[in-house]
Amino acid sequence: MTRPRPLDTSKRKVKTGCRTCKARRVKCDEGRPECHRCVSTGRSCEGYGIWGGGRCTAKAITPRAHTDTVQYALSSLFGELSPEQESCFQWFRYRTYTKLPLPFVTPFWSTLILQACTAEPAILHAALALGSAHQKETTEEGRPREECVVLDSQQKFMLQEYGEAIRSLQSHLLSHDKRSIHVALAACVIFTFFENLLGRYVAANAHLHSGLRLIAEVYGPPEPLDGETAIQISRGSVDDWIIETFSRLHVQAALWGQGLPKLYIGSPGLPNTPIPTSFESTNQAARHMDRLILDVLDLVEQYYLSDGGATPCTVYDERQQYLLNQLNLWLMAYNATNKEVDERFSIVDEFYLKLLGAYQTMAVIILKTCTSSACEVMYDLHTADFYTLLEQLVGIWKAHIARPAWRFHPPTADMPRKISHSVGDKGWIPLLYFLAVKCRVRRIRLQAIKLLSQTAHKEGIWDSRLALIVAKEIVRIEEDNDYEDMDREDRFSIISIPAEHEIAPPSVPEYRRLYNIHVGLPAHPQGVLTLEYKQRQANVYGVTRQIRCYDLQLRRWADVVDSPV
Incomplete structure (x- = not known):
């Protein structure tokens, strides 16, 4: 050189x-x-x-x-x-x-x-x-x-x-x-x-x-x-x-199933100090949330690997309770942070703090359902949390995404106003994807998909287009015969909050629900997107492992590959 x-x-x-x-x-x-x-x-x-x-x-x-x-x-x-x-x-x-x-x-x-x-x-x-x-x-x-x-x-x-x-x-x-x-x-x-x-x-x-x-x-x-x-x-x-930048990238990749599980905990870039009583900055709140998310995902991985293993369940149960307490402490600090009057927080900071609040809700749901990776009906016990998450996301859409309130530089002849909406860190795409895939209350998951379909940008490794393709396919497989009726039910406003009578109990049977889902991202924009999952067999004791492939150039799913587990 x-x-x-x-x-x-x-x-x-x-x-x-x-x-x-x-x-x-x-x-x-x-x-x-x-x-x-x-x-x-x-x-x-x-x-x-x-x-x-x-x-x-x-x-x-x-x-x-x-x-x-x-x-x-x-x-x-x-x-x-x-x-x-x-x-x-x-x-x-x-x-x-x-x-x-x-x-x-x-x-x-x-x-x-x-x-x-x-x-x-x-x-x-x-x-x-x-x-x-x-x-x-x-x-x-x-x-x-x-x-x-x-x-x-x-x-x-x-x-x-x-x-x-x-x-x-x-x-x-x-x-x-x-x-x-x-x-x-x-x-x-x-x-x-x-x-x-x-x-x-x-x-x-x-x-x-x-x-x-x-x-x-x-x-x-x-x-x-x-x-x-x-x-x-x-x-x-x-x-x-x-190190902090790498930690941020690792969290967004881990939420998409693309991280390195061996490095989820003990990251040198995340704080090991106690959560404060209130946050001094958006970055401080984000660093503590990133640490908690990786800890939660590591516990999910440990529960999955220990199924029938030698580690006593009480060890993981104690860690689960500890992390729930930590997430509650984070929420207390979040609520104690006076974002509206504190001059340290701009309008943009308020937006991103609301995003972090939604990540706290998602992390709590993941943590409470991590004890059995193969039991998807556990999510039905947390409809209230899913409802809260939807309220948070609709609030973010109404206050900020539909009417962005920030501009960095005035336009010039050389630097026009138009700029890509894509960002490098995680935003609300992972939250919408999680809501659409894991909540089986039809009205809630329909609205998550509707919001995701209005999101045309990338957030680091998260591409809204790919997330929407995968989420809709998962819903199609799970809903089966009812899937064709979903378009007719999609008549509500994108910013509406479901009424009590719209929150019907989940009707997707256990055997139709997908679990242990893994998404394989394409090597290039016209490549192949893969969806790998497990599904129980109706009226039969057994599980099938299936892989579906989506050709991004042809814009269609390929044949299903089945294999008994």
Whole structure:
């Protein structure tokens, strides 16, 4: 890899100090993690470069207008960018990194990645590839997806930048020093976002899993994984930002059945501190909820694996009760957080806190029904919780999704208003999917599907189109003869709350219900989506394992493959 030439600062009077003081061309006292000059004047100290520490305050991570500092540094470090690269970086800078990281923005994007673009060719090229993919999705959103035989110029550009990023990364993959680990992990995050955006979910998962294993090896417990030699490094702000981002990606993948169960618990990026009495920020609430979700999913996995095993059930029962108490503590902190009057919470924060409240409801349902993975009728005992979840989701739709209340930048000739609705973190798609698949009260699951059908975007690994295809097929199989009548029953308003007389007891018999469902995501946008599940046989003691395949190009389900279990 050709080493970038050093930044020429011979004409600059300020050669040392934090990035903020350099940009202002004033003397910096070089205090750590923030310099006193910035703190005393109320400014946000942007630290001493991506690898040199510094801390980003709450003010610093708010999306804001940028100077030409980043563009100047890029040109000085790597030579003049081509017009196409410069245009693409502008899109990434003003659109991609302010939109894709949502709902829960962390300094990983707002501080780390922009600084890394000026210091590491691998990160710059990865950012250009992601920005190009995001721009293409924006311009093509709403159009039917067709098989692409010949690549257009933009696709060639993004793949070229992607290849350059991988080539620039090779030297770092051979080294175990702290800087190389940071670069490799940061690039891995961008690659995961890039592949998810393109609908290449197998490759996205491969990047995510590689990063998770490296984090477990480097930052996890002293015991190495799978007999490998552990690499332990000290942690700073940069490490925390990277690990937190991977933890967020892992949670959304785990909810889709695409995570790494061995790494559900003990994640170094999630808090192990007690839940506070109230939350100081949306990110604090999200970090504690992510930890609880992974703990719940791990317990589900343990119950499944221990069916008839040696571990006493009391061990899992005690852990189940502990997690229920933790979820209740989280809810108490959530209710004690005065989101409406606290100036720390914006309208966008209120929206995402409501989402987290819905995740708490879903986590409680999963936890209460995890004792038997093969007994789907247990969900019928929690109709009240499903009803609460639907109320929460309808409230989110009415208050925010139908009328989005935020804009990051005014439109310009180069940067128009239109932008993709896709985001990189989990939103409400997993909640709607869960409601449609696990609640057998027809009126509730119908409304979940109706809301999902009005959601035309991606949330990281969650694609609303794929979630809708799977959910409707599961409902079709379970409802059987009654499925044809469902369209006639779909006459209610999308924002209506079911009346008491509409909440009829679930009529789906036990033998028709699907369980142990696993979804196989496609390798590319025109690939094959698989649905694997188990189902009891009517009037017969036995279970069949079935696999259905959906061809995204032909838009139809393939033949069923049956095998007795």
